[in-house]
Amino acid sequence: MSDIRRMAVVGAGQMGGGIALVAAQAGIAVTVQDAFPGAADKCRALHRKLMDRAVEKGKATRPDADAALARIGFTQSIDDLAGADWVVEAIVEDASIKKDLFRKLGAILPDQRVALATNTSSISITEIAAALPKDHQHRVVGMHFFNPVPVMALVEVIRGLQTSDDVVARTVALAERLGKTPLKANDRPGFVSNRVLMPMINEAFYAWMHGVAEPEAIDGIMKLGCNFPMGPLRLADFIGLDTCVHIMNVLADGLNDDRYRACPLLRQLVTAGRLGDKTGRGVYEYPQK
Numbered sequence: 001m002s003d004i005r006r007m008a009v010v011g012a013g014q015m016g017g018g019i020a021l022v023a024a025q026a027g028i029a030v031t032v033q034d035a036f037p038g039a040a041d042k043c044r045a046l047h048r049k050l051m052d053r054a055v056e057k058g059k060a061t062r063p064d065a066d067a068a069l070a071r072i073g074f075t076q077s078i079d080d081l082a083g084a085d086w087v088v089e090a091i092v093e094d095a096s097i098k099k100d101l102f103r104k105l106g107a108i109l110p111d112q113r114v115a116l117a118t119n120t121s122s123i124s125i126t127e128i129a130a131a132l133p134k135d136h137q138h139r140v141v142g143m144h145f146f147n148p149v150p151v152m153a154l155v156e157v158i159r160g161l162q163t164s165d166d167v168v169a170r171t172v173a174l175a176e177r178l179g180k181t182p183l184k185a186n187d188r189p190g191f192v193s194n195r196v197l198m199p200m201i202n203e204a205f206y207a208w209m210h211g212v213a214e215p216e217a218i219d220g221i222m223k224l225g226c227n228f229p230m231g232p233l234r235l236a237d238f239i240g241l242d243t244c245v246h247i248m249n250v251l252a253d254g255l256n257d258d259r260y261r262a263c264p265l266l267r268q269l270v271t272a273g274r275l276g277d278k279t280g281r282g283v284y285e286y287p288q289k
């Protein structure tokens, strides 16, 4: 059983916000840190909307929803995370920015029992841990959530070379407490999820580029024929085309194999600024966003 009482979440974006909400619903007090001035208001508004919807649908009572929302605090200062007994980092996918952050977190939270989890989708856990002093490296673990966090059942638990058995066991317990199913993977490029998912998405771009079918048909065939909730091109827009390219680069470089190179059409859309839902246009158009 997880004994976490106060969690720190670094990053108030879609992933960090989702992680904070599921933790608060599980009775954990959460402090969300994001240096960007508007981030807290946006995240708070989304939390309120999701909890209102849960109440309307009878999935939560009003008092439970209000109590969960009241458990979430926001700050712009990383120093305010002192005293937390678990950290989940969900910031930008940039190895050097993450390593800097983990060095700071190690200093602010020197207690060896405080695990430092990263929600990275592709950066090596071993590499992030190596940024910390030797006697703190065992605290770093991968805790890979999926978007939308409140809906998706999985937490991929990734053990770096230095991660201790105790931290892995407590990560599994925490994921279960959050109502998720934890499944373990080793620290190899893309772990399991993106090692398997991203080449499929990349192949869908090749199918489009080679004129096998139009995007709607590619997605329709995969939705109806394979029972996917979203076709691979729609899912790429949902994830972000820039993120897809980034993960393919990690696979190609980490596995030293050009068959993982991002499809030229995918790269071209990114160059054109068509990043998917978040920019209002990717493979498809999203005028409302």
Ligand code: 3HC
Binding pocket: 050, 053, 057, 120, 121, 145, 146, 147, 148, 149, 150, 151, 152, 193, 194, 229, 230, 235, 239
């Ligand atoms: N936050 C919270 N809840 C959400 C949500 C969000 N952003 N979007 C949808 N939901 C909830 C809805 O409230 C609804 O809940 P209900 O069942 O209680 O009514 C439920 O999800 C279904 O939503 P909708 O009816 O509006 O829409 P759909 O049935 O089309 O489902 C979807 C939307 C859940 C996003 C579904 O299309 C889906 O599962 N898509 C695939 C998502 C996926 O594969 N995610 C993984 C991406 S990869 C990743 O994250 C890893 C990274 O490393 C790349």
